[in-house]
Amino acid sequence: xxxxxxxxxxxxxxxxxxxxxxxxxxxxxxxxxxxxxxxxxxxxxxxxxxxxxxxxxxxxxxxxxxxxxxxxxxxxxxxxxxxxxxxxxxxxxxxxxxxxxxxxxxxxxxxxxxxxxxxxxxxxxxxxxxxxxxxxxxxxxxxxxxxxxxxxxxxxxxxxxxxxxxxxxxxxxxxxxxxxxxxxxxxxxxxxxxxxxxxxxxxxxxxxxxxxxxxxxxxxxxxxxxxxxxxxxxxxxxxxxxxxxxxxxxxxxxxxxxxxxxxxxxxxxxxxxxxxxxxxxxxxxxxxxxxxxxxxxxxxxxxxxxxxxxxxxxxxxxxxxxxxxxxxxxxxxxxxxxxxxxxxxxxxxxxxxxxxxxxxxxxxxxxxxxxxxxxxxxxxxxxxxxxxxxxxxxxxxxxxxxxxxxxxxxxxxxxxxxxxxxxxxxxxxxxxxxxxxxxxxxxxxxxxxxxxxxxxxxxxxxxxx
Numbered sequence: 001x002x003x004x005x006x007x008x009x010x011x012x013x014x015x016x017x018x019x020x021x022x023x024x025x026x027x028x029x030x031x032x033x034x035x036x037x038x039x040x041x042x043x044x045x046x047x048x049x050x051x052x053x054x055x056x057x058x059x060x061x062x063x064x065x066x067x068x069x070x071x072x073x074x075x076x077x078x079x080x081x082x083x084x085x086x087x088x089x090x091x092x093x094x095x096x097x098x099x100x101x102x103x104x105x106x107x108x109x110x111x112x113x114x115x116x117x118x119x120x121x122x123x124x125x126x127x128x129x130x131x132x133x134x135x136x137x138x139x140x141x142x143x144x145x146x147x148x149x150x151x152x153x154x155x156x157x158x159x160x161x162x163x164x165x166x167x168x169x170x171x172x173x174x175x176x177x178x179x180x181x182x183x184x185x186x187x188x189x190x191x192x193x194x195x196x197x198x199x200x201x202x203x204x205x206x207x208x209x210x211x212x213x214x215x216x217x218x219x220x221x222x223x224x225x226x227x228x229x230x231x232x233x234x235x236x237x238x239x240x241x242x243x244x245x246x247x248x249x250x251x252x253x254x255x256x257x258x259x260x261x262x263x264x265x266x267x268x269x270x271x272x273x274x275x276x277x278x279x280x281x282x283x284x285x286x287x288x289x290x291x292x293x294x295x296x297x298x299x300x301x302x303x304x305x306x307x308x309x310x311x312x313x314x315x316x317x318x319x320x321x322x323x324x325x326x327x328x329x330x331x332x333x334x335x336x337x338x339x340x341x342x343x344x345x346x347x348x349x350x351x352x353x354x355x356x357x358x359x360x361x362x363x364x365x366x367x368x369x370x371x372x373x374x375x376x377x378x379x380x381x382x383x384x385x386x387x388x389x390x391x392x393x394x395x396x397x398x399x400x401x402x403x404x405x406x407x408x409x410x411x412x413x414x415x416x417x418x419x420x421x422x423x424x425x426x427x428x429x430x431x432x433x434x435x436x437x438x439x440x441x442x443x444x445x446x447x448x449x450x451x452x453x454x455x456x457x458x459x460x461x462x463x464x465x
Contacts, residue, residue, distance in 0.1 A: 060120065061092035062165055063144035067134040068111070069101040071152045075110045078152045083118050085158045092169070095144060096121045099134035132234070132241025139227050147227055151218035157262035164259045165221045173257035174226045175249050177212060178219030182260035189265030200280060207288050208247050212256055215243040216280075219261060226254060233296060239276050240283035247287055252298045294380040327375035328437050331367060336429060339363035340422060352406055352421060357399060364395035368444075376445035390444040394436050402428040 064082065068075055079096060086094045098111040100123065111123040124138055139147045146168045150156060156178055167173035180187045181201060187194075197216065204210035220242060222230075226249070234244045250256060290296050339359050346355035368391030372378045378387070405428040409416050416424075 059093065060095040060144045061169065062086075062090065062094045062146045062148060063097055063138070063142045064094065064161075065097045065099050065135060065138045065147070065149040066152050067099045067101060067131045067149065068103065068107055068152050069129055070103045070105045070107055072103075072106040072110055074152050075107060076114060078154050079114045079118070079121060081154060082150075082158065083121060085161070089162060094120060095142075097138050097142070098123045099138050100125045101129045101131070101134050102127055128237075130237040130241075131239060133237040135241060136231055136234070136237070139222070139224075140231060142224065145224050146221060147224055148221035149218070155263050155265060156217070156219045160219070160259050160261045164219065164257075167257040168221055168223050172255070174223055174254040175246070176221045176257040176259060177214065177246065178217045178261040178263075179212075179214040179258045180217050180261060180263045181213045182258065185260040185263065187263045187265075189263065193265060196277065200277070203281075203284060204243065204247075207284055208291070210247060211250055212246055213258060215246055217261065217263070219259075233298075235286070236283055238279060240280050243280065244283060244287055247291075248296065248298065251291065251296075298379065324375050324441065325437075328371060328440070331370045331375055332433060335363050335367040335370070336426070338366065339429075340425070343422075343425070344418075347418070352410075353403060356402055356406060356425070360395060360399050360402065364391060364398070367391070368394075371440055372445065376440070378445060387444055391440075394439050394444070397435065397439075398429065398432045401432045404428075 064086070066075075066078065066082070071078075075098065079098065083096055086096070096118075098114065098121070100108055100111055108123075108125060115121050115123040124134075126134055126137060135149055146165050148161075148165060150161075160178055164176045164178060168176055179185060181198065197214070201210070201213060201215060204215055216239070222245075230245055230248055230252075233248055234241060236244050246256065342359035342362055343355050346358050350358075365388060368388055369384075372384070372387055402425055405424050406421065409421065409424050413420070
């Protein structure tokens with residue numbers, strides 16, 4: 001396990017943290033040290049345009065991490081080329097950090113020589129392998145407001161580096177990724193790797209509903225305050241680290257900027273494709289299961305910024321009503337089909353009243369769970385039993401309306417047809433829909449979070465997003 005004493009840096013090192021960071025010293029503990037509730041992020045701000053020349057390498061704006069393992073051949077030309085490019089084109093102070101993942105060849109000696117030779121280059125040694133472990137270690141200790149990383153083979157055209165970090169510097173975005181799968185990207189690589197990459201990202205879209213296009217491109221950046229909140233939630237220390245970080249950021253509502261890149265694959269890459277793919281699929285399953293059961297505390301990052309226009313109070317406009325109506329209608333349509341299918345199934349063996357009661361009970365539980373998550377945005381397990389109990393009260397109202405309608409139909413026509421029964425049930429359900437929505441919104445899932453935006457998210461895990 002890596003400790004602070006195992007971090008060995010060259011002359012470009014600036015230490016773990018500056019003693020003063022715009023009055024936000026020691027933000028990791030308590031309420032963040034800046035008066036904000038635990039887990040909240042400060043509003044995005046454009047970083048200062050330029051620092052004095054004398055401080056050019058004292059407090060860098062950008063810290064580029066190059067994780068390596070047994071890369072004695074490629075390391076020196078990579079860092080020299082990257083340093084030269086940044087010195088020529090990057091308008092802010094920068095640092096390059098070589099993160100050595102337990103190399104057993106001469107990589108440590110090459111890295112130490114680079115740190116002594118080039119200003120703004122430092123060397124960090126880790127005694128355990130893992131790209132994610134290296135990034136977590138260096139990013140957690142860095143004092144730069146923008147953190148990035150790239151692969152040592154420099155497969156990505158360096159002209160994309162400034163477009164990658166510019167939205168983070170300007171305060172527009174929270175994370176940025178290079179994409180080899182964007183339409184305007186120009187990529188040179190074998191069909192096998194192309195197929196694997198596209199198949200993996202298709203899996204992410206279908207299983208985790210990922211909206212980003214390229215999870216594994218070794219060219220990413222993140223704002224430091226965002227990394228401070230996200231890194232403790234990321235479990236993986238290997239190749240799945242990138243994907244897990246992006247999925248959590250996206251689910252938390254953070255803004256991810258994508259940059260099309262020009263990419264030339266390294267034919268000498270030492271990445272073990274089968275083993276990496278297997279570990280990635282295990283990670284997809286783990287994260288998907290955690291998201292499904294609400295085990296991840298993403299509510300801590302919900303609406304993190306004070307500059308979100310959706311958080312501004314508007315007179316006469318009830319917040320979230322339109323979105324909730326759309327979600328409620330979508331869930332209602334699906335629940336109705338589910339209810340009718342169950343009724344038709346139960347009706348094969350029992351009478352209409354028993355079939356109606358059983359179908360309503362099962363569909364009511366599913367309806368409450370779906371509205372809880374999709375319509376009213378309540379996360380986590382806390383309060384789920386109480387919500388289901390309240391939902392059953394709403395179910396009882398629907399049962400009274402539909403059962404009364406069936407009883408009235410039977411009294412009026414004696415032996416109505418199955419189609420007539422369904423038509424009456426649909427009408428009764430439509431009559432109960434408006435009342436059901438009002439009860440769910442005002443009683444079962446009251447929008448407390450809307451009226452208390454500054455409350456600590458830890459104090460009520462049932463806050464509505």
